Amino acid sequence: MSFIGRLGRLSGLAELAGRSLLDALYPLECAGCGGSGKIICDSCVDDLPVLSAPYCVVCATPGDFARCQVCAETARRFDGIRAPFRYSGAIRKAILEFKYSGIKAAAPQMGDMLAEYLDSNPLPGDVLVPVPMHRRRLRERGYNQAELLARRVADRCGLDCAPELLYRTRHVGPQAGTADAAQRATNVVGSVAVTSVAGATGTRVILVDDVVTTGNTLETCADALKRAGAVSVWGLTLAVAGGTRLGE
Known part of the structure; x- marks a missing residue:
């Protein structure tokens, strides 16, 4: 094995050891009952609020x-x-804990839940593309939760993952405090672009994110991809908030 290969392996082992130590010191707590071991324990998984019909087909x-x-x-x-x-x-x-509290260790289980859903409810897609995060927010958070989910789903479902296909052209702050629906929609227009038109042309994309609220971000990502020649763009998220309609 080359020096670079050994270095990469050692780095991976060190990361694994670091995660194991953190898990031992700060084990995951179930978001449902507070038990330790998983972000959502097996008992609480059965009680999760499943999104079932009727709902908008779009x-x-x-x-x-x-x-x-x-x-x-x-x-x-x-x-x-x-x-x-x-x-x-x-x-x-x-x-919320996965996204804002640095609970990166929740990614495998949450990604597995999304992968199991996609296995049972296939979507037309050649490649998974995570909703991008602006470099400023990425520095603050340390990771893009959408990318962690997309990579896990890709591994589990045998699909390609293209985390670099989209990027943020500018920083857009949290929209939850923006009461005006039209203003929220306007804020994100043009905030996402493709890094490679060739990489998007002719592809069937599945956009991955943790939750969809207003739908404006997925709309902006889909617009950038279709302008670059994507054939279709579907959104795949862990959860749907009550107001997912564009501009709501």
Whole structure:
């Protein structure tokens, strides 16, 4: 084995040892019951709020309709969004901890849940593309949770993963505090671009993120991909919040 190869192996072992030490010192706590060992224990997994019909066939907004009013009146850039759960209860808490509390160790289990859903509910796609994170926020957080999910799902489902295909052209702050729906939609327009038109042309993309709330980010990503020649763009997230309709 070459020096570089040995160095890479040692680095990987060191990272694994570091994770094991952290897990021993700070074991994962279940977001549902507080038990240790997993971000969501086996018992609490059975109680997660499954997203079941009826919901909008395009944006997955829960409701007694085939298409929500917005999807019926608006030409979407994404072809559809799918998710295994509603954004509430233990899955909401787990996502928030994974995303904002540095609980990176939750990625394998959460990625596995998403992979199992995709296995049972296949989407047309050649490549998984995580929703990108601006370098400023990436420095602050240390990792892109969408990329960790996408890589795990790709490994489990035997799909390609292209984490570098999209990038943020500018930093967009959290939109939760922006009350005006039109302003939220405007804030993200043009904030995502492709790194390679050739890499997007002719592809069927599955965009991966942790949760979809307004749908504006997935819409912006899908627009960039389709302008670059992507054939189709589906969104795959762990959970769907109550207001996923564009501009809601």
